[in-house]
Amino acid sequence: MTKTIAWGITGAGHFLTSSFGIFKQIKSEHDIRVNTFLSSAAEEVVRMYGLENELETISCGEYLEEIFLETQQGKSWPKTGRFLLDKYDALIVTPATSNTVSKIAHGTADSLVSNAVAQAVKGSVPVYVVPVDIAGVVISELPYGIAREICQKCDPCPPRDNCPNDAITDQIDLLKCSGCGICKELCNFNAIKGGPVELKVRDIDARNVDIMKELEGITVLEKPEDILEILHEI
Numbered sequence: 451m452t453k454t455i456a457w458g459i460t461g462a463g464h465f466l467t468s469s470f471g472i473f474k475q476i477k478s479e480h481d482i483r484v485n486t487f488l489s490s491a492a493e494e495v496v497r498m499y500g501l502e503n504e505l506e507t508i509s510c511g512e513y514l515e516e517i518f519l520e521t522q523q524g525k526s527w528p529k530t531g532r533f534l535l536d537k538y539d540a541l542i543v544t545p546a547t548s549n550t551v552s553k554i555a556h557g558t559a560d561s562l563v564s565n566a567v568a569q570a571v572k573g574s575v576p577v578y579v580v581p582v583d584i585a586g587v588v589i590s591e592l593p594y595g596i597a598r599e600i601c602q603k604c605d606p607c608p609p610r611d612n613c614p615n616d617a618i619t620d621q622i623d624l625l626k627c628s629g630c631g632i633c634k635e636l637c638n639f640n641a642i643k644g645g646p647v648e649l650k651v652r653d654i655d656a657r658n659v660d661i662m663k664e665l666e667g668i669t670v671l672e673k674p675e676d677i678l679e680i681l682h683e684i
């Protein structure tokens with residue numbers, strides 16, 4: 451029988467591309483529908499990482515394969531009521547920002563994804579969360595930006611003049627950027643950067659993950675790939 455997974459995406463760059471990879475794999479290998487819930491920050495970050503079009507290959511827009519945007523959901527999150535109606539077999543939140551983890555850990559439900567978690571637990575729908583900030587140091591991926599110490603301020607400037615989103619001036623406006631990477635290829639001085647960066651996990655974020663691990667109905671996973679291991683439970 452077809453299973454239905456609700457996928458909550460929050461605004462983290464870390465684990466974002468691998469979360470998309472895992473959901474694409476799940477869709478291709480299993481009889482599973484995916485209904486996506488995006489936080490406002492996720493909507494922006496997904497675009498910055500050039501993944502916007504990928505989303506429609508995972509949630510095609512049909513019933514229970516919809517894409518719910520926080521920006522279109524008011525403040526009472528009516529779409530999360532479905533978690534009480536036996537429509538979903540699981541809710542998987544990946545990647546989960548430290549912001550959303552803090553909300554979940556402390557029972558706050560004032561955003562689309564934290565509210566989805568609250569409703570899922572109330573509706574006995576199993577919840578799986580992949581936090582980005584678990585402990586120690588994490589390697590995250592930065593979106594595109596201009597290294598100003600390298601930029602030669604050329605005029606004409608091929609990256610600026612060919613940006614399909616008109617996102618480049620003396621810097622890149624990430625709210626316009628779609629992560630296509632054309633600019634990086636066109637800069638003759640290799641001044642457009644983006645890629646791995648090392649981040650220290652704050653104590654408070656690590657503590658919130660520990661609190662979340664103790665909560666009823668919620669399972670914490672270490673990385674998106676672990677979703678493949680729990681699919682048989684769903």
Ligand SMILES: Cc1cc2nc3c(=O)[nH]c(=O)nc-3n(C[C@H](O)[C@H](O)[C@H](O)COP(=O)(O)O)c2cc1C
Nearest residue numbers: 460461462463464489491492547548549550582593
């Ligand atoms: C490019 C980019 C990458 C980000 N990556 C992370 C991240 O890896 N982890 C994190 O906790 N926040 C990250 N943030 C910050 C969150 O988007 C921000 O805290 C937001 O308020 C989270 O809201 P949400 O939890 O409702 O999605 C990132 C922001 C940007 C612009």
